[in-house]
Amino acid sequence: MRKTDSRTSAAPRRRQDFQNLLTGPTFTAVGVYDAISARAAESAEFSSLLVTGYGVAATYGYPDIGLLSQREVFDATERIVSSTSLPVIADADTGYGGVLNVMRTVEVFEQMGAAAIQIEDQTFPKRCGSMSGKSIIDVDEMRQKVNAAVTARTDASMPIIVRTDALLVSGLEDAIARAVAYEQEGADVILLHGTRSFDEIAECAGHISVPLAVISSESKKSIMARRSEYERAGARLVEFPLSLLFAQATMQQHYAKRLVEETTNRAVADDVMPFDTFTDFMAMNQWRDLEAKWVSATE
Structure with a gap:
């Protein structure tokens, strides 16, 4: 049930729950994009949720190529946070601009009760990490954004997850260098996007001291494996950003066709x-x- 105090009094508990997950065995977060998908994930006993920018864009009828406004993402995240008791990772994309935009984005997500905030080093407008044509900003510019995000939060228990898309753009060496740089600026978790092998995960995990997160999507470019395999490679968090969205689209298309055919x-x-x-x-x-x-x- 939606409660009026869910974004304030419940926030410390959710952030502590997420911190506990980060210090335990490898865990998963499933992507949600509205209140219904959030309730479905909670009823299935997921331990944490991720607001998927790809999914939120889809609910507005757009591909994930940076067409949504900051306000639209705020509104979707607020509805999701208010509809669940689970810790929710807010997707801040590139921070919607420069360092001041990053700071305001963190401020708003924190106020609405996000358990963690995720920001990435793509150029703006960004696009889904599985799409071609991505580009990334200069590492020093991203270091400033990470520092701004860490500085802007008022609750130090709310992790800042920093995603690098360098792996599929400039290679593993640069991705690792960026992971190390972002940790130095205060990132609490590093998200390595685009992993194609467990060796890449293990190599990156060996260079940082903060937890490593990875993404698994229903794509030929992504690893799809059991949680135990990710754990052995050194990943602490595995995100499934698109699974529920693709399932919904598949089922709705299937049933819509049956309704037409059988009248x-x-x-x-x-x-x-x-x-x-x-x-x-x-x-x-x-x-x-x-x-x-x-x-x-x-x-």
Whole structure:
């Protein structure tokens, strides 16, 4: 159920939960893009969520090529944070500009109760890391952005996750050099995007002392393996940013086609969540209980 204090009083607990995950075994975060996907992930007992910029862009009808405004991403993140009790990683993309923009972005995400904030070193406008044509900013410019993000937060327990896209742009050596530089500026977690082998993960993990995160997407360019395999290579966090989005698109397209072909919803009724179940899924019983208390108090 959505609570009015979820972005304030719950934030320290969520950040502590995320810190605990970072100091434990390798864990996963699944990408969510709205309240429904967040509830689905929580009901499946994921331990943490990632706001996927790719997914949020898709809900607006756009590809992930930097077309969304900062405000649109803020709004989506706020809805997600308010709909779950899990720690949420906010996707800050490139920070939406220079160092001052980065600082404001961190400030807003922190105020809305994000458990961690993720920022990357692509040029603006950025694009999905799995797309061709990416470019990255100068390492010194990104060092300033990392320092700005770390300086802007008021709660030191909120990790700043810094992603480098250098691996697929300038190679492993540069990616490692950037990982080391970003750690020196205060990054709490390094996210190495574009890993194609466990050797690359192990090599990067061996050069930094902070936790290493990686991304696994449903792409021929990405490793898709069990959590234990990532753990052996040295990754602490594995992000699945696109899995729920692709599943939703696949299922909706499938059922839409069946509805057209069979001209009745009877064809899909047995395969989908019933009305009452979905109503419960959206916490209707809790709202009814709350309403009953207010009605009783008024009477």
